[in-house]
Amino acid sequence: MAHDWPAIVTRALEDKGLNDAGLLDIFTKIDRRDFLRDSYKDIAYDDIPLAIGRGQTISQYSLVAFMTHALEISDAHSVLEVGTGSGYQTAILACLARDVVTLERIKSLQNLARKLLTEVYALTNITYHHADSASVLDAHQTFDRIIVTAAATSVPQDLVNLLNVDGIMVLPCVESQTVQRLTKIKKSAKNVHLESLFRVKFVPMRQGLVQ
Numbered sequence: 001m002a003h004d005w006p007a008i009v010t011r012a013l014e015d016k017g018l019n020d021a022g023l024l025d026i027f028t029k030i031d032r033r034d035f036l037r038d039s040y041k042d043i044a045y046d047d048i049p050l051a052i053g054r055g056q057t058i059s060q061y062s063l064v065a066f067m068t069h070a071l072e073i074s075d076a077h078s079v080l081e082v083g084t085g086s087g088y089q090t091a092i093l094a095c096l097a098r099d100v101v102t103l104e105r106i107k108s109l110q111n112l113a114r115k116l117l118t119e120v121y122a123l124t125n126i127t128y129h130h131a132d133s134a135s136v137l138d139a140h141q142t143f144d145r146i147i148v149t150a151a152a153t154s155v156p157q158d159l160v161n162l163l164n165v166d167g168i169m170v171l172p173c174v175e176s177q178t179v180q181r182l183t184k185i186k187k188s189a190k191n192v193h194l195e196s197l198f199r200v201k202f203v204p205m206r207q208g209l210v211q
């Protein structure tokens with residue numbers, strides 16, 4: 001296995017045209033190996049989706065980078081993430097944004113991610129909720145950016161409602177039985193603009209909490 005994560009990730013992202021210096025710097029510092037179980041650590045630097053347990057997956061890192069780039073995050077932004085999973089995307093968001101609220105419906109995944117992000121990465125601007133995207137409905141908090149890392153069957157209107165004006169949301173949306181498309185939503189004072197990007201493959205969004 002190749003060992004030099006900073007060199008590997010920098011080359012992979014630059015090859016895809018993702019050469020923003022700030023973004024690259026963060027990707028070199030968050031080692032994908034830390035977010036995988038022992039049996040997958042050897043292939044952690046391959047740019048492919050990998051299992052993280054409980055039937056869930058961590059995305060290709062180039063896709064994580066693309067989605068992060070599409071969110072146009074600044075350090076003034078509050079971000080909502082639906083689907084903490086391994087916490088890999090969460091860590092990257094936390095390095096860019098003012099603060100991050102992350103929801104995960106599977107408690108055991110949430111516990112592992114929280115432990116890693118607090119104890120190893122010492123990230124202090126993240127709030128973790130064992131919750132699904134439907135239960136966030138009652139929240140009074142709104143967000144500048146929203147990212148969803150599980151595929152919704154349609155654009156979740158309740159999440160669009162939580163976006164501030166000038167807010168951006170990036171999510172995979174189910175288009176047909178076999179096709180999901182990454183979708184970027186921009187909310188202005190007047191309307192909500194939807195842009196369909198490219199085909200992706202994410203685990204499905206589900207509601208209800210499990211341990």
Ligand code: SAH
Binds near residue numbers: 052059082
């Ligand atoms: N961003 C994660 C990807 C995890 S896969 C990473 O970098 O590892 C998607 C995650 O979304 C899974 O952990 C799944 O349990 C969670 N999920 C699915 N539907 C959800 C919902 N409605 N609310 C909260 N989490 C959800």
